[in-house]
Amino acid sequence: MRKLILVAFVEPVSEGAVFPRTDWPLHITLVRFDVGTPAGADARPALSGSASDAVTEQVAALAAPHAEAALGARLTVGSDAGFGRNASVPVSLIEPQPDLQNLHGQLVGAVGSLGGKILTPAHTLSGYRPHVSHHGDKRLNPGNAVVLDRIALVDMAPDGDRTVRRVLRLWSRN
Numbered sequence: 001m002r003k004l005i006l007v008a009f010v011e012p013v014s015e016g017a018v019f020p021r022t023d024w025p026l027h028i029t030l031v032r033f034d035v036g037t038p039a040g041a042d043a044r045p046a047l048s049g050s051a052s053d054a055v056t057e058q059v060a061a062l063a064a065p066h067a068e069a070a071l072g073a074r075l076t077v078g079s080d081a082g083f084g085r086n087a088s089v090p091v092s093l094i095e096p097q098p099d100l101q102n103l104h105g106q107l108v109g110a111v112g113s114l115g116g117k118i119l120t121p122a123h124t125l126s127g128y129r130p131h132v133s134h135h136g137d138k139r140l141n142p143g144n145a146v147v148l149d150r151i152a153l154v155d156m157a158p159d160g161d162r163t164v165r166r167v168l169r170l171w172s173r174n
Contacts, residue, residue: 001035002035002056003155003157003162004034004154004168005031006154007151007152007154008151009026009150010027010132011027013025013170014170015167015170017166018166019165020164021163023135024133024135028100028130029130029131030103030151031108031111031124032120035055035111035116056155058114059110060153060168063110063151063153063169064169066106067107067171068171070103070148070151071171072147074097075100077092077132077140077142077144077146078094078095079092079142080093080142090133090134092142101128103148104130149172150173151171152167152170152171153167153168154167154168
């Protein structure tokens, strides 16, 4: 099973970028999921630094039209909140926005069409609450404007290493 996530970065990133799991660039999670290797495909993980395995290609092909259509959407940062156990994870909520909600729904559908398992089903579709987690001093503030201009497919355990993340595909507005 591949552990993948589709996100909208609000900080600059590049395709192929690798970063520690504890130090993500600021982002909005769109959908996190596990997905198996397609029937008849090579089940071995991609070579180090390579993003050209069958699972990545399928997910990217299904996500691309939705990601590209959503680029340029304008978002507004709402109030702060606490997520997780005992509301201990500080986040900045993103105000409801139809383009973002549609993108989330379309990506959930794409993941489902591949037989992917969404890890937090209660937090999808009508339960989706887009937000940006704070990372130390890095955060967004209420009222900030954000443009949806970097959407990415990220591997949560590249080459089996769960301590880092790798940007596999990046759709961006130039």
